[in-house]
Amino acid sequence: MKPGAFGRIVYVFFALGTAHLLLLAGVEAQRGWALRQEMRIVSGQLEALEAEVAALKSELDHAGDPSYLEAKARALGYVYPEEVLRAPSR
DSSP states (O other): OOTTHHHHHHHHHHHHHHHHHHHHHHHHHHHHHHHHHHHHHHHHHHHHHHHHHHHHHHHHHTTTOHHHHHHHHHHTTOOOTTOOOOOOOO
16 A cells, blocks of 8 residues: 555545435434424424314203203204294395
């Protein structure tokens, strides 16, 4: 081997190792960013589901109230058999 050739080989390996290290750091940074984005999305979905659960629990609390059930049925368009349903006038 020529004098100084070993130093060049070490330098090339050092440069390749540094480039590899920078590449890995970039990949991990991108992965971390993607995970943070996914956490924001999942957090928003969790909040929406918690609100839906609260609304359903509130509805369940009123399930035994006859006036509440009648109001829900009327909102769906149901009427008593002796009642006449009329279309709203324009």
